[in-house]
Amino acid sequence: MSTVTLPVVEVNTYKKANPLLAKVIENRQLVNRDDSDVRHIVIDADEMNYLDGQSVGVIAPGVNEKGNPHAVRLYSIASLGSRVVGAEKLTLTVKRVVYQNEAGETIRGVCSNYLCDTKPGDVLTLTGPAGRKFLLPIAEEIERPYIFMATGTGIAPFRGFLQRLFKVTKNYQSPVYLFMGARYRDELLYDEEFKAYQAPNFHYYTAISREQKNADGSRKYIQHLMVEKAAELLPLLQDERTLFYMCGLKGMEAGFDFAIKTIAQNAGLDAGQLLASCQARLETETY
Ligand SMILES: Cc1cc2nc3c(=O)[nH]c(=O)nc-3n(C[C@H](O)[C@H](O)[C@H](O)COP(=O)(O)OP(=O)(O)OC[C@H]3O[C@@H](n4cnc5c(N)ncnc54)[C@H](O)[C@@H]3O)c2cc1C
Structure with a gap:
């Protein structure tokens, strides 16, 4: 979008090596169907300087099948930027990923299931913010x-x-x-x-x-x-x-x-x- 001026934003202030530990404040169900579970998750991450339109990374606890820490998964920010006066706290909209593989086994996505099962007070490991382009103009x-x-x-x-x-x-x-x-x-x-x-x-x-x-x-x-x-x-x-x-x-x-x-x-x-x-x-x- 070369015709407009986008805000200059911070990116990757928090990385895998120096993540932000942030508490879940609320986890509310937006969709409750047999085949679909979507959550509105509010997090206390005021230290992070993010803008609406950016994403944050979440690192699920535990390790993958190779014994390494899980990879970062990105989630779009569903609230206003953290520096906007009166803005809600960091909000994510997360869909629980569950599907059957070809062998008929039920596979549960690592990070989306972790996030959907969090409770107020749980501490998340966040990276970001991420993204410089999906932003409204200045x-x-x-x-x-x-x-x-x-x-x-x-x-x-x-x-x-x-x-x-x-x-x-x-x-x-x-x-x-x-x-x-x-x-x-x-x-x-x-x-x-x-x-x-x-x-x-x-x-x-x-x-x-x-x-x-x-x-x-x-x-x-x-x-x-x-x-x-x-x-x-x-x-x-x-x-x-x-x-x-x-x-x-x-x-x-x-x-x-x-x-x-x-x-x-x-x-x-x-x-x-x-x-x-x-x-x-x-x-x-x-x-
Ligand atoms: C910029 C960006 C923003 C995003 N924003 C959001 C957001 O706002 N909300 C949100 O919920 N997600 C968002 N995502 C997706 C999110 O990052 C994760 O990819 C998603 O939550 C799944 O992660 P997981 O760890 O649960 O699943 P994983 O353990 O990573 O498993 C997902 C894997 O399962 C496969 N898979 C998934 N469904 C099926 C299926 N039906 N059949 C076969 N294979 C399947 C996928 O191909 C993928 O390889 C965003 C992604 C990006 C890149």
Whole structure:
């Protein structure tokens, strides 16, 4: 995103060799399904100078199968920067990873299970902060349209971004779109919190892939929702000031390309040109 000035941030103040030991304050369940457990975890890590949009690293206790300490796993920060007056403490949105391997064994992800099982008072080993690019522009350049696209825990950084735009920035006026994708309605993270935003320039749209269908019977993902909102989005796609941020499941990049190309084609525009222009203004964090 060469057209904007991003804040200069601290990175890797705390490393594996000199981590920050930080206490869990709260561990609250956001999704409670047989096949899905997602937690809102609040941590006392005020010493770390992080900004919304960055990530922190977590080192799970114990050793891996080779007898070495576990590798660092990154988690997006779901709250405002630690130096913002009145900000909540460091917040993470963590999905418990459990899956069956080819042999039919149940595999439990090391760090996500550790984090999801923590209790208030437990002490975490943190590194970071990490990331210099998935950031909103500096205050002087923040007033511009934004299109945020999230799937699953990819919503985390947008929770902080929305607080920055609507609670920290005075009189923020430009349109903000949040397209959120989940499999089921009860997996929409922070849904009530986002619905409670009163700003007329905030547009929150959700695609529930296992519950909603497109006209042709296929599952509805956020790219389909974006195409449905083409009339609203097209002027923003063409506006060089608009910035795009995408976070969540690996593979959602293809959905972005599909949405922009389809909107351009339906409007009789050069799809390649519009896509290239939008991609130049897109920041992606998928995992
Ligand atoms: C920049 C960044 C930000 C991130 N932010 C978040 C966040 O906000 N919230 C969050 O929950 N996670 C986030 N992650 C992912 C997180 O870092 C971990 O990768 C995740 O929690 C799994 O770690 P684990 O130790 O539990 O699993 P591991 O023990 O590392 O096991 C994960 C392994 O299991 C494999 N695997 C997982 N599911 C399946 C499956 N269904 N079938 C087959 N194999 C599978 C994966 O390929 C991977 O190799 C982020 C990652 C990055 C890079």
